[in-house]
Each structure stands twice: as C-alpha cells, then as structure tokens.
Amino acid sequence: MSRFLFVVPPLVGHINPAVGVAAELASRGHEPAWACADPGLVRRLAGDGATVFPCAGPVPGSGDGVRPPDLRGPEALKFLWERFLAPLAEEMAPGVAAAVGEFGPDVVVADQQALAGGLVAERLGLPWATSATTSAEFTDVLSGMPKVAEWLDELLAGLRNRVGDRTGSADPRFSPHLVLAFSTPEFVGPEARTGEQIRYVGPSVADRPAPPGFPWDWLDPARATVLVTLGTANSDVGARFLTECRAAVRERADRTQTVIVDPAGVLDRAGEGEGRGDDKGVLIVPSVPQLPLLQRVDAVVCHAGHNTVCEALWHGVPLVVAPIRDDQPVVAGQVVEAGAGIRVRFGRVTAPKLGAAVDAVLHEPGYRFAAGRIRTAFRAAGGAPAAATHLEQLAIGTPAKETA
Known part of the structure; x- marks a missing residue:
C-alpha cells in the first residue's frame, strides 16, 4: 500500500478530476489524502470521509481575490x-x-x-506528480507574448526562492x-506538448x-435537449449571456428543450418558478446533476471551461463555446480546431447568432461526428x-509506461 497526498486549489474544476483518481487508488488498497485551503469543498466533492489537511490561502470570490468582471486577456x-x-502557493506551503x-x-x-x-515536495526530496486539469498549458500559448512569458518566469523563480528549493x-x-494530462493529443491538437514524463x-x-x-x-425524450451552463465561477458576469441564451432557445421551443443553469439567480424567473419549466421550453435551475444529464443532452452551450468541455465530449456531445477568460479561449480554440463545436463572443453575441450556432451543432452532422471522434480518443486513454x-508506478520507483 502507498500513500498519496493530493494538493489542490479550492476550485471545483480542479478537484473533481482528482476525486476520480483518488477513489481509484483507494479501491486498489492505497491511502489518499488531501491538502487544500477549503477542506469543506474537498469533502463535499470527495466525500465526508476524506482525510483533508487544512492549508491557509485565498478562496476565489472573497477579499482581494475578487476579480473585476470585465478583466480579460493578459491583464x-x-x-x-x-x-x-x-x-x-505561499500561504499553502506551510x-x-x-x-x-x-x-x-x-x-x-x-x-x-x-x-x-x-515546490514543497521538491524541497523535501519527495517524488511528485503534476495533475494537469486543463489542456491550456500543453500548447505554447505565450509564444506570441515574450514579455508576459518572461514576467511569469520571474514570478515562478521568486516563489521557488521563498517556499521551494532554491537550488x-x-x-x-x-x-x-x-505529468498527468487529463486530455488527449487528439483534442489538444498537433502541437501538443510531449515529453517522457507526460x-x-x-x-x-x-x-x-x-x-x-x-x-x-x-425532459421530453422526443425533443432535442440543450444544456446551458457557465460553470461554478462565472456567475458574476453571466447575466447578459444567459438572457440572450434564453431568448434564443425560446424561439426554438417547438423543436428543442433547454436546461439553463443559473446558480446566482440572474435570470428573471417570473412565472416560471425555480426548477420548473415555462411554456417556452426552458427549465431554469441553480444546479444540475451534470454527468447523468449529459447522457440525455444533444448540445451544450458553455464558457469553454475544461471540465465542462471534456465531460460533454466524453459523451460525444457537440458544443457552442463562449470563452470568458483564463484558459477558456485556448480550450475554445481546441474545440473549434477539433471540429466539435462553434465559438461565439461571450460579451457581444446576440440571441440570433446564438440560435444559429445551436441549430448548427444540433443539425449539421459534422459537429457530432467530430465530437464522437474525441469521445473515442478520450475513452481509449x-x-x-x-x-x-501511473501514480502506482511512480510510488514504487518504476518509470511511467506509455499506454496503448
């Protein structure tokens, strides 16, 4: 039996992939544990019985970590x-x-x-693995921004000097x-980063x-179903986009039904009621059981969050992606390059353009074919x-082997 310490940020999309790995290790007789700045979040996602070591650190959406909603790009x-x-990193290290x-x-x-x-594992001489829950870092996204790349290198060097092994x-x-990359080259694209440890x-x-x-x-099984979601961290900027989405799908209520996830309640639910559909074929709910729902969905409209995109493609569902910030533009580009969806502009898209995009991914077979190709690659990985x-092999000192 080996012991594995999962060090995670207080972000749902980064904890969820690790939960499946930790559960698999536990089923094989190993002992997983967690270190996180939000132990309650880990236990909610991994189960009340999870062993979690608390760390200090900022939690998104609180204090100085509140990001201005209109901030984009390098800023x-x-x-x-x-x-x-x-x-x-600095606050979690102790x-x-x-x-x-x-x-x-x-x-x-x-x-x-x-x-x-x-940084701590290297300083203490422990073997460590990277859990890469987004594929954005596996393309050279900063190649056209050398000054940004240089600034980031300096920031990482400073962190090493303060909390890691200076040598x-x-x-x-x-x-x-x-490095565990929770994606595949078929999705990342031909320039996907490679290496003996990846x-x-x-x-x-x-x-x-x-x-x-x-x-x-x-849900009516005889009608096409669309899921609209902006994930768990974008409720501060979603009102206009969700409103346009609702207008677009209501115009198609004779042939589609749509579930809109609205955790912050930014949509006016007058006459609808939370968790109830209206006469325009729209159901507005604060949250959904996303994985089982994706088994019954024909298209997904989302912010190009890596988890949502991968879970949709895992089920062979094509997408309309409207990236907001962070890694989302890169992931949206991967969706488009793979042929599995259409990209729209989050801040400017209108209901007619959204509706046309939804119609395309629902009815043009190329998008569903491409999503099915990625589904096959994902499941084979x-x-x-x-x-x-791979983690077991690292624990016993055996180099990771390529899988078929």
Whole structure:
C-alpha cells in the first residue's frame, strides 16, 4: 500500500478530476489524502470521509481575490497569478509541509495551479506528480507574448526562492517525474506538448454527489435537449449571456428543450418558478446533476471551461463555446480546431447568432461526428484508472509506461 497526498486549489474544476483518481487508488488498497485551503469543498466533492489537511490561502470570490468582471486577456492572466495563484502557493506551503510530515506520503500529487505541492515536495526530496486539469498549458500559448512569458518566469523563480528549493530547477507546473494530462493529443491538437514524463490519460470522469430534486420528468425524450451552463465561477458576469441564451432557445421551443443553469439567480424567473419549466421550453435551475444529464443532452452551450468541455465530449456531445477568460479561449480554440463545436463572443453575441450556432451543432452532422471522434480518443486513454496506474508506478520507483 502507498500513500498519496493530493494538493489542490479550492476550485471545483480542479478537484473533481482528482476525486476520480483518488477513489481509484483507494479501491486498489492505497491511502489518499488531501491538502487544500477549503477542506469543506474537498469533502463535499470527495466525500465526508476524506482525510483533508487544512492549508491557509485565498478562496476565489472573497477579499482581494475578487476579480473585476470585465478583466480579460493578459491583464486577467496577471491578476490570476498575482492575486490568486502566487499568494495561494505561499500561504499553502506551510500547511502542505505539515501535511507531509503528519501523513508521510510516498507521492505528492500537485494540481498545476496548486504550486505549493510541487515546490514543497521538491524541497523535501519527495517524488511528485503534476495533475494537469486543463489542456491550456500543453500548447505554447505565450509564444506570441515574450514579455508576459518572461514576467511569469520571474514570478515562478521568486516563489521557488521563498517556499521551494532554491537550488532546484523543475518548473512547478510540470513535474520532472510524472505529468498527468487529463486530455488527449487528439483534442489538444498537433502541437501538443510531449515529453517522457507526460501521460495523456483523458478526462477523469467518475461518479460524484449530485444535487437532489432535478425534475427528470420535465425532459421530453422526443425533443432535442440543450444544456446551458457557465460553470461554478462565472456567475458574476453571466447575466447578459444567459438572457440572450434564453431568448434564443425560446424561439426554438417547438423543436428543442433547454436546461439553463443559473446558480446566482440572474435570470428573471417570473412565472416560471425555480426548477420548473415555462411554456417556452426552458427549465431554469441553480444546479444540475451534470454527468447523468449529459447522457440525455444533444448540445451544450458553455464558457469553454475544461471540465465542462471534456465531460460533454466524453459523451460525444457537440458544443457552442463562449470563452470568458483564463484558459477558456485556448480550450475554445481546441474545440473549434477539433471540429466539435462553434465559438461565439461571450460579451457581444446576440440571441440570433446564438440560435444559429445551436441549430448548427444540433443539425449539421459534422459537429457530432467530430465530437464522437474525441469521445473515442478520450475513452481509449484510460481516465482515472490509467492515472492511478501511473501514480502506482511512480510510488514504487518504476518509470511511467506509455499506454496503448
């Protein structure tokens, strides 16, 4: 039996993929544990029985970590690193070190945005793996922005000097031992980053707690179903987009039905009621059991969040993507290049353009064919079981092997 310490940021989309891997390791007799700045979030996603070591650190949406909703591009990237990722690394580092001392892991599994995991593991001489829950870092997205790349290198060097091994050389985003990429080259594209330690395992899709009370009987199996969601971290900017989406799908209510996820209640539900559909073929709910719902969905409209995109493509569902910030433009580009969806402009798209995009992915067969191709590649990559096998090999000192 080996022990694995998962170091994760307080972000649902980064914890969920690791949950499936941790569960797979536990089923094989290993012992997983967690280090996070929000232990309650980990237990909600991984189960009440999860062993979680608390760390200090900012939680998104609170204090200085509240990002201006209109921030985009390089300025948004700078805000993310200076106001969240770098402070998170520095504040988590003591808690990660304490967790290592108490738990005694054989391997540290560090999320790509929980930099303290890799930095502390390197300083303490422990083998560590990177959990890469977005494919954006596997393309050279900063090649056209050399000054931004230089600034980021300096920021990472400063973090190493403060909380890591000053004599070390590893990029804390990419373990020299093992990088688990929860995607595939077929989706990332022909320029996908490769290396002896990089293993493309595909999405980690596993059962997870679902919100109760979803009105399954509202869905008509004879009609096409569309899911509209902006994930868990974009409710501050979603009002206009969701309003345009509702207008677009209402015009198609004679042939489609649409579930809109509205966690912040930004849509006027007058005459509808929360969790009830209106006479325009629209159901507005604060949350959905996304994985089982995707089994019954024909198209997804989303913000190009990596988890939502991968879970949709895991089910062979084509997409309309409207990236907002961070890695989302890169992921949206991968969807389009793969032929599995259409990109629209989040801040400017209108109901007619959204409606035309939804019609296209629903009725033009090329999009569904491409989504099916990615689905096949994702499932062949192995997912959580493949990731667990690579981690087992790292724990016993065996180099990770390519999987068929």
